[in-house]
Amino acid sequence: MRVLLTTYPEKTFFYHLVPLAWALRTAGHEVRVACQPKFAPVVTQAGLTAVPVGSDRNFWRITETRAGGTEAMREGIMPPYDAFDDVAKQNLGYLQPGLTEAVRGWHRVSNFPIVADLVEFARAWKPDLVVWEPLSQAGAIAARACGAAHARMLWSIDLFGGVRDHYLRLRGAEPDPFEAWFSGYGRKYGFEFGEDMVTGDFTLDHLPGSLQIEADLPYLRFQYVPYGGPASVPDWLQRPAERPRIALTMGLSATEIFGGYHLSLPDVLDALSDVDVEVVATAQGLGTVPANVRLVSYVPLHALAPTCAAAVHHGGLGTLATFARAGVPQLCVPHHLDEPIFAAGLARAGAGIDLRSPTADTIRESVRRLLDDPSFTRGAASLQSEMDTLPSPNDIVPDLEDLTAKFRRGS
The missing domain is CATH 3.40.50.2000 (Glycogen Phosphorylase B;)
Known part of the structure; x- marks a missing residue:
């Protein structure tokens, strides 16, 4: 099958995707990694095929112009995702404006520059599965636009899924900022919003259970395999x-x-x-x-x-x-x-x-x-x-094949 990975151009995020990409390649599947153009050399250094899409955008520089900037990030998880383990913040008065700002700000910022080119490539290449890390929800848009199954690949605790759980439980009749955002692309590319666009058809996680905090979502867990970029042993x-x-x-x-x-x-x-x-x-x-x-x-x-x-x-x-x-x-x-x-x-x-x-x-x-x-x-x-005791990335490839067949929507 064909597998398309999407990542925000940050090494810290991308390195978590690499062992899974290697496992898919060694199992005989075609793998490509879509990213902003400036990040392509990092992808190719990992022995993977890069697909430069869209334009370059520096998320951290943009973050500096928003309230608190990167200094606020030094103090903890950015709102509203700090609510995932803080009961006092698990209320609609905190989550509704927080998620609205998060979607308007850093979710859109990290995705808008690549969406159009990514969808165009996905429709031409026709991947069976799209794997995206939590800041690259353009991958979910592209998957829906071409009919592929799609999965989130975590690089942290599942604070995104956890806060989404809290919000859906409390939302009531309030407008969903994620639904509004994704539905705009749906009208353009011919699909309807589904909850999978926020958290994937399923979630891939390489943390052991004792270190993870899960949401009420389907997970496929496997071993963490270290990759830190090109290196030699002194x-x-x-x-x-x-x-x-x-x-x-x-x-x-x-x-x-x-x-x-x-x-x-x-x-x-x-x-x-x-x-x-x-x-x-x-x-x-x-x-x-x-x-x-x-x-x-x-x-x-x-x-x-x-x-x-x-x-x-x-x-x-x-x-x-x-x-x-x-x-x-x-x-x-x-x-x-x-x-x-x-x-x-x-x-x-x-x-x-x-x-x-x-x-x-x-x-x-x-x-x-x-x-x-x-x-x-x-x-x-x-x-x-x-x-x-967790399965290796290679061990879960048959599971990925089965899940792809289950969730693929056709072209």
Whole structure:
């Protein structure tokens, strides 16, 4: 079958789609990835075929012009999706204007530049299945326009589906902003609005159940497989560590989107300087570092993780899941978006520590706890086992074939 993937041009989102695309390709299916033109090189670097569509648009730059901008995003999940786990906000007075603004703003912003070209391509290429990540609902429009089945691929907890659940329960006679938005395209391309356009015919998720928060929707869950872009393994990583190795990474978003880290890395490294460990820190521009620190600008985390005794990081899904897959106890110092939720889930699983308002000293103390308390090693091993028991991306390809046949609407 033919499978079309659509993604907003952000590495953090796209990298979650790549292992599934590889699995479909190795099963013999045709796969193409539609994206804004500037993002095509990232797609082709992953060994996939890119289809540049529409025009380039910088979502983060546009977000900066809206209330609070990216600084508001640093403080947590943007409204109204912060209501998914906040009972006080699960009311129509909060959700109705919030969803109206979300659709008018960042949902449309991330989709409008590509819709026309994407529909044109989909009608010409005739995919059987369209897979879209939650900010690329243009994929749902294109699927409906050409009759394909379509699925959401999550890169976080399902806050989009969860808030949609709350809204539908409370909506009453209020006009649905999603229905109004999608129906406009329906009149143009010849389809009627359906709830599938908001949350997919089904949802793909590669989080273990202990870290996920689900909506009342059909899910197809599979293993998280790390992919972080083109990489090579350095010589030093091919040799055994002489002391317990601690990974320290704060993720790409901190510098590429938010302009810096939310804690002082030099202070943290100084605090760890008298601990009998080797610290591998991925950062730039820190100047002189303690003798027990190996400072690198980048290292493939899936190669680093199995060599580590513990990891310190921001709680981003890709980072957390990569170390979890390797059975490594983790210290999360979360700050923005979904990081606090993942950090709390990791702590509930007994696989790590959720540290809010961190200081250099509390990070040092927490690292010692991870190394000295065997309960964290047991918790990390249990989480690793949970991930290992899920089917691989290759294993779910027959399920995708069956679901595609079930939901395909014809051309």
